[in-house]
Amino acid sequence: MISRLLLATSATALLAAAPLPTKGEPAITAQTQRSGGVLTAEQTALTFDSADLAFEVLPETESLNGVATLVFTAKAPISRLPIDLDRNLPVSAIAIDGVPLAPTAWSNPEGRLTITLPKPVAAGGKVTAKITYGGTPHVAVKAPWDDGMVWSKTPDGRTWFATTAEGYGCDLFWPCLDFPTGEPALVTLHITVPKGLKAPSNGVLLGVDTLADGRTIWNWRAKHPNTYGIALNVGPYEEISGTYKSRYGNSIPMHYWYLPGEKAQAETLFAEFAPTLDFFESMIGPYPFGDEKLGVVETPHKGMEHQTINAYGNEYAKAPEGFDWLFQHEFAHEWFGNQLTAANWDDYWLHEGYGTYMQPLYGQWREGRARYAAMMQGERTSIMNLKPITQQRITTEEEVYELDKGGAGQDIYYKGSWMLHTLRALIGDKAFFDVTRLAVYGRADPKPGNFKPRFGSTKEYEALVRKVTGKDYGWFFDVYLRQAALPELVETRTGTMLTLAWRVPGNGAFPLPVEVQVDGRTRTVPMTGGKASLSVPAGAHVVIDPDSLVLRRSIALEDVAAWKAAQAAKGKPQ
Template sequence: MTVSLALALAAALQVAPTETVPPVHPMTLRSGGPIAADRAALRLAHADLAIEALPARRMLSARATLTLAANAAVPRIPIDLDDVLTVRSIRVDGRPLDRARWRQAGGQVVIDTPLVAGQRTTIEISYAGSPRVAKRAPWDDGFVWSEWKGKPWFGTTAQDTGCDLWWPCLDFPAGEPAAVDLHLTVPAGLSAPANGVLRGIDRLPDGRTTWHWHAGSTNPYALAISVGPYREIKGEYRSRFGNVIPLHFWHLEGKDEQAKQLFAEFAPTLDFFESTIGPYPFGDEKVGVVETPYLGMEHQTINAYGNGYKPAPEGFDWLFQHEFSHEWFGNQMTAADWDDFWLHEAFASYMQPLYGKWREGDARYLSMLLIQRQRVANRAPIVSGSSRTTREVNGETGPGTDVYFKGAWMLHSLRHLIGDRAFFAATRRLVYGRPDPKPGNFTPRFATTREFETAVAEETGKDFGWFFDVYLRQAALPDLIEQRSETALMLRWQVPGDGPFPLPVEVEVDGVRHTLPMTGGSGAIAVPQDAHVVIDPMAWLLRRSPAIERMQAPRVATP
């Protein structure tokens, strides 16, 4: 965007902030889930967003130019956008569209322009307003307005509610734009790091700057604005795959020493992921992190960091490591439907104890996993089998945090069951869509739960549907029933639905370890009456724990 265009936008689109914020429409709250045919037929080939942030008034002035393609004939073009952002004008393929041919209501802008299958069109939407404010980001969404040393400091987060909180988009996973250009105009003295590669910075006569960013295929909710009085640390990482990856960290003024310590974690964390999973997916763009006034979020190539540089017993920053893992699990490999959301969060959560193991060994691995185990709730199946919205997954009736911790423990049990070679090979297929990823031979992709199950079956030569059905499609955990006689120990799996569950069990008898194959879901081993027995001594099995259930139960106040 040129300097003159930035000035024209600011002059034309500034409006007075509204006194009262209208209630958020259910359509705006909705991200993903079942999609109407006219929305499902659309794909976003390119998004060009020219946005001026006006922090003194907590407003945006913007123009979005969307290049859309239709997979099937559609009678109209519905674009998702929060009603608090007022559309001023629309142009279609460069021509102004008469006001009677478009309407804004119910969390959408509906444009009465039909498309035939295979047709492409360019929609230019000029809009402005005060975006919704997040009260408790990132657990709710919107803008977070703050200050640092008297200067504006703010950012966006939109995972649950979706991209339509601040830009006109297709708010479902397949609505991911194939390419994005961001032109962010900000007040003097502020920086605006964003997704992708910086193409240049224009300096306007009054001291404002416009930052021009270009990114490839980007998750709609992972597109982000972050603005503040930043200082930048940068470097390079020479990948084990032969390419050189730029490293960038934008941190607040006055936090130089803490920032240097966190920046020192970038290269070893990157090496862990590349050696364990495969090539960094966005090596032609950057590894980017920006300090934000909220905890964090996996914004593609510009991960939000707000953990306050807290020291941790693991020796690394969990927040940085978790959000960075989403570059593989969430940004490179994106769940095709939010019902598959565990593919993002379970793998990202499991990567933390695996990183602890990579750094320090099994003791650290198990100690981190056992902390996660206490947070498994088992309130709803992780996978429902139906298309779901983000709020249905994260809400009261959905699996909630089980997509993180129960999913991570399921992966822990699966790795032991099938072995490291098959586990990581199947994971690689899930992430890259191929067994041999190298820089340049893969692109971002969508994936499903069934696809991971198929990859496991192909790598092992066995069907583990019984395993995934119990852990992913049932709420309750399998219960290992123990019975002991004077001469033997009998074990039996009891699972929801009473289906097959031949998950092997390790038993330690007087210090000697044995494995019971549990064919048919049960097994037995000779045990002397006075022998000391430990079942599952290395904690490989995700199973019911009465001790954890008692710990999780609501406490009754004593009189």
């Protein structure tokens, strides 16, 4: 394994002489910043079989060196390999199927490393590329809201390092296929770190090798990791571990790596692992990576759903709901993001909407409906309705998460969550969770060993709702996913007659039933054709949707948002 990490002495000397990069440096190209989007024929011609990734982390120079051995199967004839890799990590050598290439056989002007193969590969053929590279990787400005390396120090001055890559992509630190369906089937990692530091990462620990100078190589193996789910974490970690006895009969290793001096707080967080896992297994289905681990590592950034090694940086915050929302949210992504991965960034509400909905659902599981209602109302105030959740095209990550790029931003979290809340009330708990299991596992009877990570889409999800319920709910998704404005329920009361009518963008059909409470008695109004009239006694007290089951326009919340904006414009506290 040591031979994988031989460094070019001249390159190391140059790095040692250079100043350390500041946040946002070195600059990255538009190509590297981009993740996903429309793919070329060369990209879609590749199946990513495996990646063997050897890294050496060099904290003193804040640099990284690596050797990546990538195996692909050609789905169509290929003569070139298009590999995404930040040009700040220049390539020093490439071998194809064990034969070294001349430097003229590859180029990387903008962040897509293009390798001309010595000879074409026919459909069904395999090709192995060994890429040696290294340099100064991009430093994140404010991880995880932007991406890159996070170089930090522990309170006692030791190295504390992490990577984040969801937005800009895996090419920030390893050669990859930077789009959602570019997942490798198997990844093996060898992470060399200075003496006294540890490197928890994805999957199963194969072993730790100690070198003559005290450095250690941490060897891990993970199956079907999400493209941005590969993570490097380096620090003087201490560890808590245990085993969860699953209701499905298997035993799941649990590990938490935390900073020295935090044992009591770490133990409190670790105590949440088993009950949270029990919640997900009881409500959704088997933990998807039970044969690897439930892993969490403390990081110098807020958090991220790195598969089986979720990043945690919530500083052990306390909350009225009695559990750590950040740990729970990132853990939710093991099901919604890592097991079920949206094939197109445009469908990432499947990750974030479900991931967000799992917090109030867990609140209900722990404490009942009052906690669920309180948490849902907390989410409701964050819905913006500026852009539709989906754009119905192939998008990049930025075009989904960033408002100025046309994305829905935080609405894929909170509006997605509220849409699921409304859907659950509409089709009922059994149908809702049947749909969820089919979306996550691809089957209704998931058990450890009978499923593997899969790709999903909005189109498939709608089809699953139709399959499970026997009804077409296209009108529902047309409004909540494909329109920005919320449906408005118009109430008119004349004498003893109450008339309700849905007003939706485009004036299409919207027959969403509504509960109406009259003098304390609640009934469900069908709203056939989007309208309904009912007789109510004169002077009766009427409450529409008393349990807030429906996501609809709220003039009160719009007024609050306008007032806050006006206060902010005046420079006044809100």
